[in-house]
Amino acid sequence: MVFLSMTEPILKHVCQVFYDSHFGTAIRESDNSFSIIESVHVLAITLLVGTISILDLRMLGLVLCEIPVTRIARAVFPFTWAGFGVMFVSGFLLFWAEAAKNYVNPAFRVKVILLLLVGLNPLLFHTSVYRRVTEWEHEHRSPWRARAAALASLTLWSGVIVAGRAIAYF
Known part of the structure; x- marks a missing residue:
């Protein structure tokens, strides 16, 4: 807790510097920049979560069950x-434009925490159960740990999207 209380003024200051910068102000005050960047952000999330969802739903045994997990993974990972x-x-550009506001926004804080968790999930998955994927990739249902990781992924990404939308309302 002491570490957090010591870093909080530093983080607040960094956020204020981003917010006050010429670049952040230009994005924020432009007639089109913020909305274009936000649209690109939403489309990129759609691509990211859409491709991850395909693999997650396969591991849950809900779609493409006849196709090996590694084949699906190889097909979607570039996207x-x-x-x-x-x-x-x-x-990051959206954050830069509104860093000072985001610093105190509870929805933004929830989103950051969920992003950390959603990043930890595949790290744990790929360093554990996925190492033995050749043993189970042809099964209709993946092992319980793979299904748990898939369910966690879908849940966390849904939370990231909801928290991201909620940022505008706080």
């Missing part, structure tokens, strides 16, 4: 990473 890259850059 997943492209969506992630564009989502990250556009999200």
Whole structure:
């Protein structure tokens, strides 16, 4: 707790610097920049979450059950990473434009926490159950740990999207 209380003024100051910068002000006050960046951000999230959902739903045994998990993963991962890259850059630009407001926004804080958790989920998945994917990838139902990771992924990404939309209302 002491660490958080010590870093909070620093984070608040950094957010204010971003907010007050010429670049942040230009995005925020432009007639079109913010809405274009936000639209790109939403489309990138759609690509990212859409491709992840295909793999998650396959691991839950709900779609494409005849296709091996690794084949689906190889097909969607390039699109997943492209969506992630564009989502990250556009999200950072949106944050830059409204950093001081986002700092105190509870929905933004929830979104950041959910993004950390949603990033941890595939890390744990790929370093554990996915290492043995050749043993179960042809099964209609994946092992319970793979299904749990898929369910966590779908739930966390849904939370990220809801919290992201809620930012505008706080």
